[in-house]
Structures are given as structure tokens and as C-alpha cells.
Amino acid sequence: xxxxxxxxxxxxxxxxxxxxxxxxxxxxxxxxxxxxxxxxxxxxxxxxxxxxxxxxxxxxxxxxxxxxxxxxxxxxxxxxxxxxxxxxxxxxxxxxxxxxxxxxxxxxxxxxxxxxxxxxxxxxxxxxxxxxxxxxxxxxxxxxxxxxxxxxxxxxxxxxxxxxxxxxxxxxxxxxxxxxxxxxxxxxxxxxxxxxxxxxxxxxxxxxxxxxxxxxxxxxxxxxxxxxxxxxxxxxxxxxxxxxxxxxxxxxxxxxxxxxxxxxxxxxxxxxxxxxxxxxxxxxxxxxxxxxxxxxxxxxxxxxxxxxxxxxxxxxxxx
Numbered sequence: 001x002x003x004x005x006x007x008x009x010x011x012x013x014x015x016x017x018x019x020x021x022x023x024x025x026x027x028x029x030x031x032x033x034x035x036x037x038x039x040x041x042x043x044x045x046x047x048x049x050x051x052x053x054x055x056x057x058x059x060x061x062x063x064x065x066x067x068x069x070x071x072x073x074x075x076x077x078x079x080x081x082x083x084x085x086x087x088x089x090x091x092x093x094x095x096x097x098x099x100x101x102x103x104x105x106x107x108x109x110x111x112x113x114x115x116x117x118x119x120x121x122x123x124x125x126x127x128x129x130x131x132x133x134x135x136x137x138x139x140x141x142x143x144x145x146x147x148x149x150x151x152x153x154x155x156x157x158x159x160x161x162x163x164x165x166x167x168x169x170x171x172x173x174x175x176x177x178x179x180x181x182x183x184x185x186x187x188x189x190x191x192x193x194x195x196x197x198x199x200x201x202x203x204x205x206x207x208x209x210x211x212x213x214x215x216x217x218x219x220x221x222x223x224x225x226x227x228x229x230x231x232x233x234x235x236x237x238x239x240x241x242x243x244x245x246x247x248x249x250x251x252x253x254x255x256x257x258x259x260x261x262x263x264x265x266x267x268x269x270x271x272x273x274x275x276x277x278x279x280x281x282x283x284x285x286x287x288x289x290x291x292x293x294x295x296x297x298x299x300x301x302x303x304x305x306x307x308x309x310x311x312x313x314x315x316x317x318x319x
Contacts, residue, residue, distance in 0.1 A: 024121050079163055125175050128175055214254065218262070226249070
């Protein structure tokens with residue numbers, strides 16, 4: 001095991017001593033603040049530092065992997081928490097606003113992969129809840145593990161899952177994206193050389209340092225980006241012309257030249273122009289911050305659907 005993450009800035013603080021058992025497991029937290037400086041002040045005041053803190057592209061490490069961190073409560077006579085081989089990551093931000101930036105997602109994901117390589121933690125996780133799911137900041141909250149389940153856990157979880165604790169961070173963090181471990185998808189099995197597409201590519205959706213390639217036939221090729229499905233092999237009335245991420249990056253919409261809209265992941269279908277006769281084909285789709293989308297046509301036609309989507313006017317092309 002390598003104790004110190006090569007990509008981290010070393011900012012060593014106190015530890016909770018040696019581990020008393022295993023297997024290794026990973027615990028994600030949010031700092032409930034806006035900066036690393038504020039988080040550090042809280043760590044030093046309360047003696048509650050994790051192994052790592054992440055803010056955007058930056059990582060700080062406070063405790064070597066071979067020692068226990070101190071970010072969780074451990075009741076006298078109860079089950080071990082910090083010292084049960086728990087590797088802990090605090091992400092600067094709030095549990096109530098889990099809309100992590102792409103930089104943060106990619107930085108945490110790479111850190112998790114390195115930790116897995118050192119400890120054998122499995123890239124798996126339970127469901128993460130938010131305050132919208134009810135009162136989950138309690139010892140008997142439905143998402144919190146029982147002592148026996150915690151003792152044998154060998155994947156990733158949140159502070160909200162740890163027994164003897166009442167915190168509910170990191171909320172509904174983007175765990176699906178954080179657990180991506182391969183740029184290859186079920187649609188794109190390990191190739192000899194580059195995979196071959198069946199139709200021309202129409203757009204590329206960036207995801208941190210990765211991306212999705214989307215073909216005119218609705219095929220999707222994911223490279224270090226989440227894959228939520230495709231239209232490859234599905235008969236289409238018109239070719240796919242564009243695609244866009246949802247605000248969470250946990251899904252995407254595709255749009256056809258006929259205005260047909262196809263949602264994947266957490267994308268919601270709010271309507272389409274698929275059954276409307278158009279003067280010119282649709283050429284683009286853009287997401288709103290609220291989860292709606294707007295279609296654009298070749299002649300300047302604008303077609304809004306869903307939350308945050310509204311018609312503000314448009315220029316028309318007579319060509």
C-alpha cells in the first residue's frame with residue numbers, strides 16, 4: 001500500500017490511530033462549507049479531519065492511508081467507525097446542493113480509483129438519499145446501516161450510511177458518475193483498435209476529461225463518461241442530429257431531425273415535435289437549468305419544452 005496520494009497536497013493533521021479490523025471501505029462526506037480554508041479550520045477546531053479533502057481539481061491529504069481518520073462519531077462501546085478501515089473523503093460543498101462540478105466529479109473519481117487500487121475497496125455503493133426523502137438525519141434513518149452490515153461493508157458509502165452517526169451528507173451526490181471505472185460500455189466491448197460506428201457522428205458531449213460520442217443512428221460511445229443507453233439498432237423515423245446532458249449529468253436527451261426527443265438516465269420527456277409537420281428539420285437541443293429543453297430548427301424555429309423552457313422570440317431564415 002502507498003500511504004500518500006501522488007496528486008494530493010500534503011497537509012497532515014491528527015489521526016485516530018491504527019485500524020482494528022476490515023475490510024476496507026470508503027466514506028464520502030461534504031464539508032457543509034464553501035472553501036477548503038473553512039473546512040480546515042473546522043477540522044482543527046473539532047479534531048474531525050478526514051483522509052482527503054477535495055475542492056474542484058485540488059486534493060489535500062491529511063492522514064496516511066494506513067492510519068484511521070477522525071471525521072465520524074464513534075460511540076463508547078459501540079461498533080467501530082473511523083478505525084474499521086474507513087477511508088474518508090470530504091468534498092467542499094453542501095449535502096442540500098449536490099450539483100458537483102465536472103471538475104469535482106472527475107477529481108473525486110480518480111482519487112477513488114487510486115484508493116481502490118491501494119486497498120481493494122469495491123466500486124459499489126448503496127442508494128444515497130437527500131432531505132427530500134424525509135428526516136434522514138437520525139440514528140434509525142432508513143438508509144443507515146445496521147452494525148453488522150457496516151462491519152462487513154467493502155464498497156463506498158456516505159456519512160449518511162454509517163451507524164452511530166446522525167449526519168446525512170453527502171446527500172444525493174453523483175455516485176453513478178463517481179463509480180465509472182472503464183471508458184468502454186456494453187455497447188462498445190473491448191475492441192481491437194478503435195471501435196467502428198455504424199453511422200456518422202453528430203455531436204460530442206464532454207464529461208470532465210471524458211466524453212460521449214453520439215452517432216446519427218443514436219449509437220453512443222462513452223469514453224470515461226457515464227453511459228445510460230442508446231438508440232443503436234432501433235429503427236428511427238429520422239436521423240439523430242444532436243444531444244445534450246441533463247443538468248445533473250446523470251442523463252441525456254437525443255433529438256432527431258423530425259423533432260423526436262429520446263430521454264436516457266434521469267432525463268425526463270416533456271414533449272417533442274415528432275408528430276408535427278415542420279418547415280425545416282430540427283438541428284439542435286439545449287437543456288435548461290431547471291430540467292427542460294429547447295429544440296432549434298434550421299429555419300430558426302424554436303420549440304421549448306418543460307421547466308425553464310420558454311419562447312423568447314426567434315429569427316427566421318427564408319432559405
